[in-house]
Amino acid sequence: MSEWELETEIAAYYERGGERERLTRNARGRLEFARMQDLLRRILPGKDLDVLDVGGATGIHSAWLAADGHRVTLVDPVASQVAVAARLPGVEAVVGDARELPCGDSSFDAVLLMGPLYHLTDRAQRVQALAEARRCTRPGGVVAAVTINRSAAWNDYLLFGAGGEDKGLSPDGSLRILREGDLRYYEQDVFTTAYLAHPGEVASEFADAGLAGAAQYAVQGFPGYIPELERLIDDERLRGHLMEGLRVIESEPSLLGASNHLLTAAGLPA
Numbered sequence: 001m002s003e004w005e006l007e008t009e010i011a012a013y014y015e016r017g018g019e020r021e022r023l024t025r026n027a028r029g030r031l032e033f034a035r036m037q038d039l040l041r042r043i044l045p046g047k048d049l050d051v052l053d054v055g056g057a058t059g060i061h062s063a064w065l066a067a068d069g070h071r072v073t074l075v076d077p078v079a080s081q082v083a084v085a086a087r088l089p090g091v092e093a094v095v096g097d098a099r100e101l102p103c104g105d106s107s108f109d110a111v112l113l114m115g116p117l118y119h120l121t122d123r124a125q126r127v128q129a130l131a132e133a134r135r136c137t138r139p140g141g142v143v144a145a146v147t148i149n150r151s152a153a154w155n156d157y158l159l160f161g162a163g164g165e166d167k168g169l170s171p172d173g174s175l176r177i178l179r180e181g182d183l184r185y186y187e188q189d190v191f192t193t194a195y196l197a198h199p200g201e202v203a204s205e206f207a208d209a210g211l212a213g214a215a216q217y218a219v220q221g222f223p224g225y226i227p228e229l230e231r232l233i234d235d236e237r238l239r240g241h242l243m244e245g246l247r248v249i250e251s252e253p254s255l256l257g258a259s260n261h262l263l264t265a266a267g268l269p270a
């Protein structure tokens with residue numbers, strides 16, 4: 001039994017199922033999903049791997065990772081999400097917390113944290129989650145984590161709130177998050193408690209967890225801010241062009257923070 005408990009409002013947000021269709025329902029979600037697949041398929045250290053999907057929710061990424069031939073274990077603290085993921089072919093799903101993974105030392109080729117880091121508002125706990133991921137990763141394996149960049153809430157305000165669409169974002173609230181990164185107890189219908197980080201902070205947390213020399217990738221990049229993204233992502237020719245350009249800019253240091261999400265990945269020595 002883990003000593004860690006998910007904050008009540010985070011658990012309630014995911015129990016409500018608010019994010020179930022996040023990566024499929026609109027162009028922004030579809031771009032994030034396509035880019036995560038593109039990045040992970042290049043970052044994973046081979047085929048037929050043991051992959052741990054921490055914070056995997058109902059298994060949107062576990063499903064395609066298993067279909068790609070990997071043996072996937074999903075860990076998530078929200079039991080109702082784990083129950084959905086457990087029905088996916090080729091996926092084992094268990095309730096657990098990133099800060100104390102229910103896994104043996106060196107038991108996976110890749111440990112993915114696509115969610116837990118930004119829901120941990122305390123730096124020491126984020127480092128603890130990364131150290132746990134490292135503990136469970138084999139030599140030669142990889143630890144990869146997604147974070148939300150600092151500008152994401154302000155970007156949402158500019159795109160949706162300021163345009164009059166009611167997304168629950170206020171001008172003052174979005175500026176405060178831009179300055180402080182802390183989304184705690186704020187605008188619960190839009191999202192829930194989270195910490196929005198600058199890329200350099202994430203790299204330093206990786207280093208403090210013993211994961212030196214991490215590489216960083218802008219997931220959606222600034223094209224993710226384009227209001228008419230639908231047109232780009234749903235047209236085959238434009239989509240290919242967009243995906244190729246995003247590969248060109250994905251690790252340009254001056255552009256890492258200009259993206260709603262960031263992927264940071266570190267390999268363990270073989």
Ligand SMILES: C[S@@+](CC[C@H](N)C(=O)[O-])C[C@H]1O[C@@H](n2cnc3c(N)ncnc32)[C@H](O)[C@@H]1O
Pocket residue numbers: 006010014019023054055056057058060061075076077078081096097098099114115116119120
């Ligand atoms: C936005 S969802 C991301 C789901 C999926 N991985 C994706 O990329 O779309 C964040 C997930 O992190 C999980 N989570 C939050 N805190 C966590 C923690 N301390 N340990 C593990 N998972 C956590 C939540 O339950 C939720 O399923």
